[in-house]
Amino acid sequence: MLASGRTVSSRLLRPTAWLPLRLSSERTAASSPQKELIKKHEQDELRPLYMDFQATTPMDPRVLDAMLPYQVNYYGNPHSRTHAYGWESESAMETARKQVADLIGADPREIVFTSGATESNNMAIKGVARFYKAKKRHVITTQTEHKCVLDSCRILESEGFDVTYLPVQKNGLLDLELLEASIRTDTSLVSVMTVNNEIGVKQPIKEIGQICRSKGVFFHTDAAQAVGKIPISISDWKIDLMSISGHKIYGPKGVGALYVRRRPRVRLEPIQNGGGQERGLRSGTVPTPLAVGLGAACSVAQKEMEYDHQRVSMLANRLVQKIMSEIPDVIMNGDPEQRYPGCINLSFAYVEGESLLMALKDVALSSGSACTSASLEPSYVLRAIGADEDLAHSSIRFGIGRFTTEEEVDYTAEKCIEQVCRLREMSPLWEMIQEGIDLKSIKWTQH
Amino acid sequence: MAAAARSQVMSLYRTMLRESAKFPSYNYRNYALRRVRDAFKANRNVEDPKAVERLMEEGRQTLALIQRQVSKYEVIMYKHQRMVRCHCSSFTCDAFLLHDDVFLHFIFPL
Numbered sequence: 001m002l003a004s005g006r007t008v009s010s011r012l013l014r015p016t017a018w019l020p021l022r023l024s025s026e027r028t029a030a031s032s033p034q035k036e037l038i039k040k041h042e043q044d045e046l047r048p049l050y051m052d053f054q055a056t057t058p059m060d061p062r063v064l065d066a067m068l069p070y071q072v073n074y075y076g077n078p079h080s081r082t083h084a085y086g087w088e089s090e091s092a093m094e095t096a097r098k099q100v101a102d103l104i105g106a107d108p109r110e111i112v113f114t115s116g117a118t119e120s121n122n123m124a125i126k127g128v129a130r131f132y133k134a135k136k137r138h139v140i141t142t143q144t145e146h147k148c149v150l151d152s153c154r155i156l157e158s159e160g161f162d163v164t165y166l167p168v169q170k171n172g173l174l175d176l177e178l179l180e181a182s183i184r185t186d187t188s189l190v191s192v193m194t195v196n197n198e199i200g201v202k203q204p205i206k207e208i209g210q211i212c213r214s215k216g217v218f219f220h221t222d223a224a225q226a227v228g229k230i231p232i233s234i235s236d237w238k239i240d241l242m243s244i245s246g247h248k249i250y251g252p253k254g255v256g257a258l259y260v261r262r263r264p265r266v267r268l269e270p271i272q273n274g275g276g277q278e279r280g281l282r283s284g285t286v287p288t289p290l291a292v293g294l295g296a297a298c299s300v301a302q303k304e305m306e307y308d309h310q311r312v313s314m315l316a317n318r319l320v321q322k323i324m325s326e327i328p329d330v331i332m333n334g335d336p337e338q339r340y341p342g343c344i345n346l347s348f349a350y351v352e353g354e355s356l357l358m359a360l361k362d363v364a365l366s367s368g369s370a371c372t373s374a375s376l377e378p379s380y381v382l383r384a385i386g387a388d389e390d391l392a393h394s395s396i397r398f399g400i401g402r403f404t405t406e407e408e409v410d411y412t413a414e415k416c417i418e419q420v421c422r423l424r425e426m427s428p429l430w431e432m433i434q435e436g437i438d439l440k441s442i443k444w445t446q447h
Numbered sequence: 448m449a450a451a452a453r454s455q456v457m458s459l460y461r462t463m464l465r466e467s468a469k470f471p472s473y474n475y476r477n478y479a480l481r482r483v484r485d486a487f488k489a490n491r492n493v494e495d496p497k498a499v500e501r502l503m504e505e506g507r508q509t510l511a512l513i514q515r516q517v518s519k520y521e522v523i524m525y526k527h528q529r530m531v532r533c534h535c536s537s538f539t540c541d542a543f544l545l546h547d548d549v550f551l552h553f554i555f556p557l
Contacts, residue, residue: 050474061475061516068519307485403474 033407048364049408053401054197054225054343055366059293060250060402066296067252070289078288079277089288096295100257103298104223104242105233112258112278113286113294117224117245118148119271120258121191123282124220124241125152127268128189129161136188138162142174143384144201145193146222153191171335172201172385180211189218194226198381198397199334200343202230209238218266224248224256228301229309229340234259240266244298246290250402251297255290258282308402309341315400315409316341322413327420333382333395344398345382347391350430351423356396359419363412367396452499459503460487463510469517479513 050058070092076085078093094108101108114120129139141153143165153163164182168174174192183190190212195202205221212219219238224245226232234242242259246252260266260281274283301308324330329349348356353367367379378392387395398412424430429439460483467479490502 058474061470061479061520062512064519065512065516307482403478405474405477 033405048362049412050364051398051400051404051408051412052364052366053399053404054200054248054397055399056247056253057250057401058403059252060297060300062300063251063293063296067289067293070292074288076288078286079275093286093288093291096291099295099299100244101259103228103232103302104244104259105235106259107262109279110259110262112260112281113291114256114258114282115254116256117146117222117243117248118256119282120243120245120256121146121148121220121222122152123258123268123271124243124260125149125189125191126156126271127281128218128220128241128266129156130159130269131267132188133161136186138164138184138187139189139191140164140166140179140182140187140217141191142166142168142193144168144172144196144198144381145191146197146224149191149193149222168384170386171338172196172199172333172381173335173338174203174208176204176207176211179208180215183211183215183217187215187217189220191220191222193222193224194232195223195230195340195343196334196381197225197343198379199345199385200225200339200341201334202226202338202340204338205239206237212240213238225340225343228298228305229312229342231305234261244294246294246297249297249301252290252293255287255294257294304402312400312402312404313341315404315406316344318406319398319400319409319413320344320346322410323416326413326417331391333385333387342400344400345395346398347382347387347395348420349391349394350427350433351394351420353394353396355423356394356416356419359423360412360415363415365396365398365412452496452503456487456499456503459506459510463506463513466510466513466517470513471517471520475516475520483509 070089074085074088074092076083076087076089078086078089080086080089093113097108097111097113100111112120112123114123125139125141129136137160139153139156139161141149141163150165153165157163166174166178166182179190190208192203192205192208194205209219218240220241220243221239222243223232224243225248227242227244228249232242239259240261244257244259246255246257258281260268260279268281270281270283272282272284277283277286320332323346324332327348331347331349333345333347357365357367378387378389379395382392382395396416400409432439432442463483464480467483468476470476470479486506493499493502
């Protein structure tokens with residue numbers, strides 16, 4: 001049923017080594033979806049299922065379509081004021097700025113394009129703290145923030161600032177009373193991320209914004225995982241600074257944005273100095289194709305938000321129900337209600353996380369976040385929510401996104417159940433549990 | 448007038464599904480098919496002719512987008528890197544190219 005639009009000459013050109021991939025796509029309608037998926041993943045040329053949407057997301061075809069003309073044809077520098085190349089690039093950049101602003105309910109003049117959420121976070125935290133350092137030397141953040149926020153705070157500490165890293169409760173949420181008690185007269189900034197990238201927990205941003213506004217403290221939120229997925233309103237939530245990442249919302253990698261409030265004005269000391277672009281806050285040529293991509297991604301996300309949210313919730317429930325009903329001793333990390341459904345972090349007791357990931361080799365998953373996956377230590381986020389060491393080691397993060405299909409979710413759940421059972425069969429701890437021995441009562445001796 | 452529009456709507460729907468099925472990538476293909484189906488299903492009770500026309504225009508633009516993207520992804524989804532003798536019909540061309548470049552070489556001969 002796949003319409004074959006190939007001509008004779010193009011058939012001659014098509015390399016034969018391509019054939020396996022084309023065959024599998026030609027059989028779309030003929031075979032059942034399940035068979036197609038199995039064929040897809042048990043052949044060597046084909047690639048794993050992608051279930052790691054928190055690490056990054058594939059670009060939406062609509063975004064690529066918007067970007068391509070600016071990569072190929074309209075290549076002018078948007079800051080060139082004297083010719084049409086500059087004017088058309090600038091107009092595209094301003095359109096993109098409006099699209100980003102509309103998604104969060106801001107004014108386009110409040111959006112600054114950056115190279116990503118990491119740069120936005122650095123700008124916000126270091127910029128605000130350093131600008132107001134004469135009178136205000138205290139910054140508050142949480143223990144579950146992204147590494148770039150924590151590292152920026154560490155640098156501020158070495159510059160002489162006081163930083164409070166607030167602990168979170170067992171469900172991953174911040175205790176509002178603790179936050180209120182921690183704010184001092186010399187606090188300049190509070191930084192709390194909207195949706196956590198490892199456990200998917202959604203912080204009570206509205207209440208935190210209210211507290212910060214009432215105390216006259218600037219509120220920064222790293223909304224990289226939340227923008228385009230849950231409705232955000234910077235005026236309702238009283239946010240002063242917000243970081244946005246392009247490649248988390250089906251946009252291009254290498255671009256992001258920072259929302260900086262104008263009324264009341266938030267002042268920043270810029271990190272990147274130069275020609276004064278982006279209101280002097282971030283000098284450097286704005287990469288037009290990437291900015292256009294970010295704008296397109298934001299406008300697509302705004303249109304598709306409700307549809308995607310319903311679908312992702314449905315798929316997430318399906319995955320979790322399937323896994324939890326088949327195997328015992330599975331714990332979901334993070335609050336079950338206050339969360340973004342597409343990020344599911346499960347701990348499988350008595351199974352080692354890395355070996356489970358290796359066993360699930362045809363599904364692309366991660367344990368912990370991509371930026372900490374190189375180290376051997378369990379994720380600091382799981383440690384902050386008080387997970388036991390062994391459970392922290394055996395956690396897997398499932399990411400579900402716009403392009404995930406029911407078949408992929410079913411396949412992942414089945415494989416996961418199969419491999420967890422297999423690994424547990426091999427585990428002596430599991431044997432002991434089956435016999436009713438309490439693991440905590442064992443005295444492990446050295447030989 | 449509504450009846451004529453209905454056949455146009457159905458024809459657009461069928462064309463969009465046919466084009467969406469051409470995406471080489473499993474995820475994009477399934478998403479496009481599903482999204483087109485769900486969008487038409489959600490708007491099936493729209494009566495106002497202006498709204499119908501607007502939605503049809505959006506549909507036609509999306510169809511053009513799908514057609515453009517499908518052709519681009521076909522070019523991009525090369526996997527194997529081998530040197531091959533160029534097969535283009537020009538006798539003067541004796542280029543050795545990577546697999547990826549064969550298709551582009553045909554489109555933009557040097």
